Amino acid sequence: MQVVNNLQDLNKALHVETNKSIGFVPTMGALHDGHLSLVHRSMEKSDFTVVSIFINPTQFDNPNDFSNYPVNLEYDLSVLKKYNIDLVFIPKFKELYQQENKVNIPLNGLDQVLEGRHRKGHFNGVLRVLNIFFKLIKPQYAFFGEKDYQQFLIVNLLAKNQFKNIEIILCPTRRLQTGLAMSSRNSRLSPDQQKIASKIYETLNFCKMNFSFSKIKELESVCLEKLKDFSDPEYFEIRNSINLSNKINKEDKCRAFVATKISNVRLIDNLAIN
Numbered sequence: 001m002q003v004v005n006n007l008q009d010l011n012k013a014l015h016v017e018t019n020k021s022i023g024f025v026p027t028m029g030a031l032h033d034g035h036l037s038l039v040h041r042s043m044e045k046s047d048f049t050v051v052s053i054f055i056n057p058t059q060f061d062n063p064n065d066f067s068n069y070p071v072n073l074e075y076d077l078s079v080l081k082k083y084n085i086d087l088v089f090i091p092k093f094k095e096l097y098q099q100e101n102k103v104n105i106p107l108n109g110l111d112q113v114l115e116g117r118h119r120k121g122h123f124n125g126v127l128r129v130l131n132i133f134f135k136l137i138k139p140q141y142a143f144f145g146e147k148d149y150q151q152f153l154i155v156n157l158l159a160k161n162q163f164k165n166i167e168i169i170l171c172p173t174r175r176l177q178t179g180l181a182m183s184s185r186n187s188r189l190s191p192d193q194q195k196i197a198s199k200i201y202e203t204l205n206f207c208k209m210n211f212s213f214s215k216i217k218e219l220e221s222v223c224l225e226k227l228k229d230f231s232d233p234e235y236f237e238i239r240n241s242i243n244l245s246n247k248i249n250k251e252d253k254c255r256a257f258v259a260t261k262i263s264n265v266r267l268i269d270n271l272a273i274n
Contacts, residue, residue: 001081003088007095010136013087020047024139026130029053030070030184031079034174038143039083041171050137051080052089054096059125065266070187089137099132105161110154113244114257115268118234123154130155134163142166146173147181149255149270150244173269175201181269188265196230197262203227204271207238207256211273216248223256233260241272 004010014022023046025038042049053076060066073090080088110116111123134142142159144152149170156168174182179201180194189197203226210219216238227233239246241253248254257270 001085001088003077003090005090005092007091007099007136010087010089010091014050014137017048017086021141022046022137022139023049023141023143024133024137025049025051025143026133027051027053028055028069028184029076030072030187031076032174032182032184032186034145034147034182036079036083037174038145038171039080039085041169042141042143043083043085045169046139046141048086050087050089050139051085052091052133052137054089054091054093054129056125056129057093058097058128059122061119061121068188070184096129096132099136100128101131101135102128103131103158103162105158107154107157108243110150110157110244113150113239113246114235114237115150115259118259123151126151127154127158130158131162134159134166139166141169143169143171145171147183147269150257153242153244179205181267183267185265185267189262193262193265197267199230200227200258200260200267200269201271203236204256204258204269204273207236208271208273211238211254213248213250223258227258227260231260231262233258234266235259238273 002013004013023042025042027035055069057066116123152170159166159168178198180198203223207219207223220236220238224233224236236258238254238256240248241255254274255270256273259268
């Protein structure tokens with residue numbers, strides 16, 4: 001496993017692999033089995049897998065959230081070494097963003113709802129860093145988790161607009177036995193708090209079991225009240241799975257999306273409900 005920290009070494013490592021298909025797994029570290037499922041998928045589909053570890057400050061709307069983001073680089077590298085990853089890229093902010101040539105792409109309102117409405121500038125930061133990574137690494141495949149489904153839709157637009165040779169691959173959400181979606185932020189919760197947080201998935205499943213096109217608003221309200229019983233919710237919304245519109249027709253595929261806080265730790269999740 002090669003570990004590189006600068007662009008010169010990155011370019012050297014990639015230059016040797018010019019005839020291989022490259023799979024890219026962008027992470028912010030604090031790796032868990034959800035990340036590793038993306039790594040495993042990349043290793044299945046690609047000849048050469050690159051994992052980045054970079055906590056990207058431009059996608060945080062809250063400075064406290066950025067400063068409190070969990071860091072465990074030694075553990076991350078030990079886990080990736082066991083997987084025999086080909087290349088780990090751990091860039092520094094200044095050198096990485098010196099490579100930036102900003103792009104403006106039409107997002108068709110995808111960045112104005114849900115996380116986009118509650119975390120101003122978040123997706124702009126995500127697009128900025130991925131635009132840099134995609135240009136540097138030039139992967140054929142990039143892997144993203146279903147837990148961040150809105151992000152997947154937006155990154156897919158970036159690829160279709162600017163990187164037509166990159167296939168964006170959505171991988172299923174990995175969950176604990178309790179149903180809680182795996183997240184680096186879970187490490188900031190105590191075992192008891194994680195048990196409470198599993199009720200998020202229970203609420204999503206309640207929504208799925210009781211879904212009816214004629215009672216969407218009513219169901220959203222009921223689920224929001226359920227969240228209030230154990231957490232501090234920001235939203236619970238049912239949206240079209242393709243364009244995230246809340247104007248839903250009976251032939252549409254839908255998802256329920258949730259963001260809520262438990263002991264000031266912000267958690268998100270979503271579930272296909274029909």
